[in-house]
Amino acid sequence: MAALYARAFDAPWETQWSAGAIRDLLALPTVAAMILGSEPALSGMVMAQAAAGEAEILTIAVDPACRGRGLGRRLLDGAAIWAAARGADRLLLEVAVDNMPARALYLSAGFRIAGRRRGYYARGKAPAVDAEVMELPLVPA
Template identity: 50%
Template sequence: MTELAVALARLHARAFADPWPEDAFAQLLAQPTTRVHAAPHGFILTRLTVDEAEILTLAVDPERRRAGIGRGLIDEAAAALAAEGATRLFLEVAVDNVAARALYAATGFAEAGVRRGYYARPGGAIDALVLSRELKLP
């Protein structure tokens, strides 16, 4: 297990009720298509495939939210992915995640579809919105 995978898993556990385990991060980091951008108190993990990219997860320490960390990570990742040839960036977000949806809307994402029953919850599965935005070189 790499130190990076351990650190990402620890922060992810602080940020999410159903966090990813260390081995999931280790497997993703071992893939040549995975990109990680980290900042103090947050990180974004993306995957690049030809000209499309996907946000796999974005985590910000709960005590540091609403301080611009998430927006900065999205902007940094989007610019880097565009520089590598990506023209569109996708993600899934739970329909009930109001804060994340507001952040994504503020950073240029728009609804592209719905994945029914995508997220398992104690009371039953809920839908995910598929969001996307165009990427351009600055």
């Protein structure tokens, strides 16, 4: 999963998630992951956390070679089903305002803009970029 994350986010400003950090998160009872493909060449993944009636996508990644095939939508749908099954009434995520493909995907999946975090994504020597907080209303299962 860490290798997929590195392929999907190759920009120098992205914080890389190590295999150990991913393993530690997945050890938590409130966190789950959905993967597409098989090691060593995963094509997509999403990690989400559910607690206190809501859920959050911690990260979602699709291998650049596999984009445009609907994998991101499948991952979002899987995360929403998982979150609703755990009683969440909304699914949250954050996205850089300049990540137009991801924003378009989230909006097409029914997410709406719920807020903004100024300067959320540090980009090394480049100016920090705002994050949009997006939410998808869910019907708890």
